[in-house]
Amino acid sequence: MFYKTLFFLLLSSSILIAQTDSGKANNSKFTQVTNNIYMYQSKGGNIGVVIGKDAIFMIDDQFADNIEDVVKDIKRISKNPIKFLVNTHMHGDHTGGNTYLAKKGVTIFSQENTRTGLEKMMRNRREEIRKTNSKNGKIEVTKPPKITLPQITFKEDLTFYFDNETIIIKHIPNAHTDGDVIVYFPKSNVIHTGDILFNKMYPNIDIKNGGSVEGVITALKDITMLANDDTKIIPGHGDLASLQDVKNSMYMLTFIYKRVMMYYRQNKSLEEIQAMNLTQKYDEKYTWEFIDGKKMVNIVYEDIKKQLGEVDTRTIEQRLQDKLKEAQKAKKKGN
């Protein structure tokens, strides 16, 4: 037993060393991806930080309440000012720092649907708050949130020439949302995927904001075509990924999608499909705080329902009875 524990301790310390070797900088929130590209992890989506000769290019900015810490941490690896920011999509864990950064003079870019989506989200939130405030008789008035919108938008692709690095920002239609972009560094062989990839985690797909499961599968396939075995892939959530991780996510999602689709076409209800435990072989690896196998099936089911319409979950007997009732009603009307 003692030896087992000792072995375990040795193993875990070697893992720690390995992590440092593989590029975790002194501050454990950073993973050094290349000479000048870092991944920053704390609350919310993974941030990409590109250190240029005299400026910093940033991808996503987590939340309003931790952006000051993010900026402080970045200052520890470079004194250069942050000049450009790309929002990979509209979600609050990727755009929350916009207001703070815009005030510091950072120029914010996004695909145009991300800007529209952010605007709509703030409008809805204001409306909700207005309703609650009037219910409260103005005793407790909550202030509506304000997120600074991207100042520059684009429809399809955008290319940045940042020192020696060409940065290609590519719009992926209807994947995690309707405004996703991936950020590709051909020279450094790095891709930031935004939330198209949740590495070793079941993905959240925002069907209400134009996302689609098939779109995510296609997008993951596109990323596998862009990448090779040496590509460093910064996912929206989870640790630094490889081409194989992207493939694994794509196979997992395709497996679940095909099966849920088949059972949906057989008029199975969500609960019936969830009870089948289709995700069993993936659950251990991909379950996390917010999404387990059942929730994943739920997301896929909602997506298919949006495409194909409601399923008819009545039994044959119920259907016959309903038909009979309809016929009787029609007869009465006819009389």
Ligand SMILES: [Zn+2]
């Ligand atoms: Zn997201």
